[in-house]
Amino acid sequence: HIGPSSPPTHALAKAPVATPQHSVDAFVKVFLQELNTGQGVTLSRSTVNDQYLALARTVRQYLMTRWLETSRHYAESGSKAIGYLSAEYLLGRQLGNALLATDLGEVAEEAMRGCGLDLARLRAQEVEPGLGNGGLGRLAACFVDSLATMGIPCIGYGIRYEYGIFKQSFVDGRQVEQPDPWLALGNPWEFPHPEASVQVNFGGHTETYDDGGVQRTRWVPDWNVVGVPYNYMVPGYHNGKVNTLRLWSAKATNAFDLALFNSGDYPEAVRAQTFAENITKVLYPEDSTPQGRELRLQQQYFFVACSIRDFIERVLGPDFDLHQLPERIIFQLNDTHPVIAVPELMRILVDERHFEWDEAWQITKQCFAYTCHTLLPEALEVWPTELLGRLLPRHLEIIRRINADFLDEVRASFPGDEQRVRNMSIISDDPNSSVRMAFLATVAGTKVNGVAELHSQLLADKVLHDFDELWPEKFTNVTNGITPRRFICLANPWLSELISDTLGVGWVTDLERLAELEPYAQDPDFRRAFREVKQKAKVHASDILRARDGIELPPGHLVDIMIKRLHEYKRQTLKLLHVVSLYEQVLSGEITASQLQPRTVIFGAKAAPGYWMAKEIIHLINAVGSVINTDPRLEGRLKIAFPANYNVTLAERLIPAADLSEQISLAGLEASGTGNMKLALNGALTIGTDDGANVEIRRLVGDENFFLFGLSEPEVAALRDSGYRPRQYYESNPQLRAALDLISSGIFSNGNREAFAPIVSSLLNEDRFMVLADFQSYMEAQLRVREAFADEEEWTKKAILNVARCGFFSSDRAMGDYLREIWHASAI
Ligand code: Z2T
Numbered sequence: 001h002i003g004p005s006s007p008p009t010h011a012l013a014k015a016p017v018a019t020p021q022h023s024v025d026a027f028v029k030v031f032l033q034e035l036n037t038g039q040g041v042t043l044s045r046s047t048v049n050d051q052y053l054a055l056a057r058t059v060r061q062y063l064m065t066r067w068l069e070t071s072r073h074y075a076e077s078g079s080k081a082i083g084y085l086s087a088e089y090l091l092g093r094q095l096g097n098a099l100l101a102t103d104l105g106e107v108a109e110e111a112m113r114g115c116g117l118d119l120a121r122l123r124a125q126e127v128e129p130g131l132g133n134g135g136l137g138r139l140a141a142c143f144v145d146s147l148a149t150m151g152i153p154c155i156g157y158g159i160r161y162e163y164g165i166f167k168q169s170f171v172d173g174r175q176v177e178q179p180d181p182w183l184a185l186g187n188p189w190e191f192p193h194p195e196a197s198v199q200v201n202f203g204g205h206t207e208t209y210d211d212g213g214v215q216r217t218r219w220v221p222d223w224n225v226v227g228v229p230y231n232y233m234v235p236g237y238h239n240g241k242v243n244t245l246r247l248w249s250a251k252a253t254n255a256f257d258l259a260l261f262n263s264g265d266y267p268e269a270v271r272a273q274t275f276a277e278n279i280t281k282v283l284y285p286e287d288s289t290p291q292g293r294e295l296r297l298q299q300q301y302f303f304v305a306c307s308i309r310d311f312i313e314r315v316l317g318p319d320f321d322l323h324q325l326p327e328r329i330i331f332q333l334n335d336t337h338p339v340i341a342v343p344e345l346m347r348i349l350v351d352e353r354h355f356e357w358d359e360a361w362q363i364t365k366q367c368f369a370y371t372c373h374t375l376l377p378e379a380l381e382v383w384p385t386e387l388l389g390r391l392l393p394r395h396l397e398i399i400r401r402i403n404a405d406f407l408d409e410v411r412a413s414f415p416g417d418e419q420r421v422r423n424m425s426i427i428s429d430d431p432n433s434s435v436r437m438a439f440l441a442t443v444a445g446t447k448v449n450g451v452a453e454l455h456s457q458l459l460a461d462k463v464l465h466d467f468d469e470l471w472p473e474k475f476t477n478v479t480n481g482i483t484p485r486r487f488i489c490l491a492n493p494w495l496s497e498l499i500s501d502t503l504g505v506g507w508v509t510d511l512e513r514l515a516e517l518e519p520y521a522q523d524p525d526f527r528r529a530f531r532e533v534k535q536k537a538k539v540h541a542s543d544i545l546r547a548r549d550g551i552e553l554p555p556g557h558l559v560d561i562m563i564k565r566l567h568e569y570k571r572q573t574l575k576l577l578h579v580v581s582l583y584e585q586v587l588s589g590e591i592t593a594s595q596l597q598p599r600t601v602i603f604g605a606k607a608a609p610g611y612w613m614a615k616e617i618i619h620l621i622n623a624v625g626s627v628i629n630t631d632p633r634l635e636g637r638l639k640i641a642f643p644a645n646y647n648v649t650l651a652e653r654l655i656p657a658a659d660l661s662e663q664i665s666l667a668g669l670e671a672s673g674t675g676n677m678k679l680a681l682n683g684a685l686t687i688g689t690d691d692g693a694n695v696e697i698r699r700l701v702g703d704e705n706f707f708l709f710g711l712s713e714p715e716v717a718a719l720r721d722s723g724y725r726p727r728q729y730y731e732s733n734p735q736l737r738a739a740l741d742l743i744s745s746g747i748f749s750n751g752n753r754e755a756f757a758p759i760v761s762s763l764l765n766e767d768r769f770m771v772l773a774d775f776q777s778y779m780e781a782q783l784r785v786r787e788a789f790a791d792e793e794e795w796t797k798k799a800i801l802n803v804a805r806c807g808f809f810s811s812d813r814a815m816g817d818y819l820r821e822i823w824h825a826s827a828i
Contacts, residue, residue: 402426
């Protein structure tokens with residue numbers, strides 16, 4: 001299948017062509033060749049897009065030999081690989097990362113200059129692949145980066161959405177969504193392999209048949225599509241390794257249209273084709289609030305069926321003995337989105353390869369591990385049994401059998417405890433029959449992990465408590481991490497240079513070495529240099545915001561950043577109440593504007609298009625911004641900046657400029673957070689609750705370098721149990737009351753007192769996320785921030801210590817943890 005049909009004789013058949021030389025001349029030569037023969041234009045007649053594409057293809061050439069070598073090496077070694085299964089990869093732009101990995105940044109810059117071109121301008125031409133919603137998708141991108149850099153065999157499997165996360169704009173302060181046609185101008189980073197397509201079946205029914213005296217079951221599907229793999233390079237940093245990310249795109253099958261073509265119904269044939277290709281059309285823009293749509297289940301099964309088939313039949317080959325499968329692969333389930341892979345592997349082993357059920361289950365259990373990313377009840381995926389059975393009838397049967405065997409095991413361990421059996425059943429009847437995907441993942445996985453210490457603790461103690469009692473050895477924690485390549489080297493070249501000048505370059509792949517910066521916090525010269533770095537980053541961010549959004553970032557302001565998806569549990573409203581309260585205090589004369597620490601609050605956030613309240617909150621942020629930004633009584637000392645369409649590219653620009661990082665979720669609800677790590681590593685101080693990875697950040701940086709506020713998770717639970725009444729806080733706290741009343745007064749809505757009534761009333765009457773309970777504590781913490789920021793030298797010390805003490809949060813460390821505790825795999 002893979003190689004040519006007759007044995008190759010040419011000398012280059014085995015060894016790939018050599019990588020071009022690392023010189024400006026060689027680079028220019030390849031670039032002009034790509035422009036001429038790849039784009040079909042001369043330099044003088046080329047557009048910026050032509051130039052970008054040719055440049056990307058040039059850099060690609062430097063990675064190609066390494067890519068071919070890496071996959072050959074992995075195949076020959078026969079070692080265990082990681083199959084990272086994720087419905088999302090929020091990659092960010094590729095060109096800069098490829099230049100960094102190959103150390104071609106300066107060569108490319110000079111080469112482009114030699115051609116009369118500006119590298120930065122060409123880089124800006126790239127549309128980022130936004131194939132994810134937020135933290136979960138970005139985490140997947142960081143993890144594959146780390147595995148490549150560590151030389152670990154990994155294939156990232158996912159979906160090549162034709163449209164990524166929507167493009168956000170604001171019209172009258174309200175979010176408007178537009179499609180993201182990220183492939184429209186050409187994608188130089190992908191390699192389609194239609195010859196390696198995989199058929200995926202759906203629907204139909206199952207039947208039993210007699211196979212020479214053995215009763216077997218088979219699935220008789222009634223429609224199918226093919227999955228076409230598109231390979232992406234995942235370059236390791238300065239190590240000559242390039243791993244593969246394989247994203248699947250749905251295409252109509254020939255058989256599928258032929259039947260209709262033959263029936264003469266051409267329009268119907270074309271419609272049917274569109275139907276098939278809809279599967280990978282668009283990313284569902286829901287972060288932590290899945291809507292349970294049939295197309296989403298189709299997406300999940302589609303990419304997982306393609307990936308498992310690909311690994312078994314193409315990577316291992318048709319002759320591989322699947323008894324040995326656990327020695328060659330561990331599939332990591334990035335949340336429950338890919339968990340349908342479990343019954344799919346069982347189906348292949350039992351129905352197709354005729355394994356005994358028990359033996360198939362022994363194999364399957366060793367091939368999966370599950371990462372849970374949430375504690376929000378509404379984020380735990382549940383599929384109606386009816387829907388799952390209609391789309392995947394055989395898989396539902398298999399799930400039922402897995403469940404039956406599992407519940408027998410529960411009964412054996414807890415005789416007579418039928419309530420426990422009902423609570424733990426993968427299939428629940430409450431209120432309608434449905435399949436609890438997190439339970440299926442927990443039953444099947446060799447390991448189950450949460451993404452920060454507190455989160456893993458709460459998983460084992462609450463959400464999956466019964467499972468922890470049954471199998472305590474299954475549960476573990478791996479605290480998330482972020483790649484220093486993108487979020488320090490690429491995003492913050494100024495800080496990178498300062499660190500490298502101080503410590504040498506080793507820290508990029510050994511981030512704990514940042515600890516060696518610690519003594520420099522006491523060095524006034526280093527502190528001055530550190531402040532200059534922050535200043536450069538602020539100027540750069542300011543230039544970007546001006547060009548991109550027409551926003552002015554006033555010099556000298558404390559840059560206070562809250563960048564993350566818009567969700568009530570993350571509490572953007574709490575941040576806003578702080579701003580509104582400061583404004584109100586100036587209006588009422590309680591303080592004078594001159595007492596304000598000049599501050600710009602930057603928000604970046606997309607709301608799920610169907611999440612009405614989140615969109616109302618976006619509207620309110622913009623409404624408050626447009627009033628306070630122009631009110632002369634504030635003397636320009638308090639601003640809101642809300643650039644539209646927050647994405648990875650913008651994150652890379654904003655994070656280095658931050659003084660203050662807002663991590664203010666209600667304790668117990670943010671599984672980890674990863675923006676918190678990126679900001680701390682770029683020298684921002686955190687104001688945060690005791691939630692997610694904040695707990696670990698605070699422990700590492702020290703209380704004196706972190707602004708803690710708010711209820712702890714046990715306090716939240718106790719307050720909820722005792723009956724939380726938000727209105728009490730409104731009634732007893734004049735500052736809070738004044739802030740909420742100001743919103744209700746119509747001042748932010750041209751006198752319309754009803755405009756934001758739903759937000760205010762939801763806070764006063766339900767306040768599911770206890771914004772009002774934490775308001776006072778948050779205001780006090782912000783006063784501590786104000787005071788600390790006024791002492792420039794002390795603040796700088798704290799910022800340096802944040803950088804020096806956060807090396808733990810490298811995704812290289814996280815990958816090391818997974819390798820040791822879960823995957824039992826290593827570099828080869
Ligand atoms: C997501 O981004 C996260 C959790 C989800 O739960 C779904 C999505 Cl799309 C189903 C986030 C968490 O909210 C965040 O705390 C965490 O840092 C991130 O995943 C990566 O683990």
